[in-house]
Amino acid sequence: MAAAVLNAARGCVVLSHGLESGPQATKISALAEVAERLGWRTLKPDYRDLDARGLAAAAAPRLARLLALIPDGMPCILAGSSFGAFVSGLASLQCVPRGLFLLATPPLIPGFAQPFAMHADVPACLVHGWRDALCPVEAVFDLARGHRAELLLLDDDHRLAAQVRPIAAHFERFLVRSAA
Numbered sequence: 001m002a003a004a005v006l007n008a009a010r011g012c013v014v015l016s017h018g019l020e021s022g023p024q025a026t027k028i029s030a031l032a033e034v035a036e037r038l039g040w041r042t043l044k045p046d047y048r049d050l051d052a053r054g055l056a057a058a059a060a061p062r063l064a065r066l067l068a069l070i071p072d073g074m075p076c077i078l079a080g081s082s083f084g085a086f087v088s089g090l091a092s093l094q095c096v097p098r099g100l101f102l103l104a105t106p107p108l109i110p111g112f113a114q115p116f117a118m119h120a121d122v123p124a125c126l127v128h129g130w131r132d133a134l135c136p137v138e139a140v141f142d143l144a145r146g147h148r149a150e151l152l153l154l155d156d157d158h159r160l161a162a163q164v165r166p167i168a169a170h171f172e173r174f175l176v177r178s179a180a
């Protein structure tokens with residue numbers, strides 16, 4: 001019972017996976033473990049059925065699913081990887097979360113009219129790989145600069161698979177700051 005009360009008191013962390021991934025992916029699972037250990041409720045939407053439609057066609061339905069999942073009146077943190085980071089940023093424009101923790105964020109989704117955006121007043125941390133060939137690091141510099149967001153650059157590619165532990169440790173510090 002105490003854990004349930006603690007989870008409700010902290011709020012929720014919504015963890016959105018990337019394309020060709022799922023809610024049980026390595027990074028999403030590692031972030032969920034950190035959040036749960038710190039007393040947050042975690043929600044991991046499954047977008048795989050939507051992703052089968054293709055990138056541009058999946059963007060709006062992903063955003064709608066994410067927004068529908070956020071409990072009313074509960075403080076939340078939005079976290080996501082790649083396509084999940086993209087929709088998390090867009091969701092922040094409507095739900096105003098307590099924070100954004102975004103991995104390998106694309107500046108746009110090919111064929112989708114709206115470029116990446118996030119709420120200007122929401123604390124954000126962007127985590128990116130120096131060797132990301134899908135989302136060039138120069139684009140994330142512009143995103144971070146435009147929002148004065150924290151930026152963590154790691155020696156990895158788009159998947160950030162070699163950096164799961166450092167990312168999880170940084171996420172823990174982010175959540176501690178966000179809960180204060």
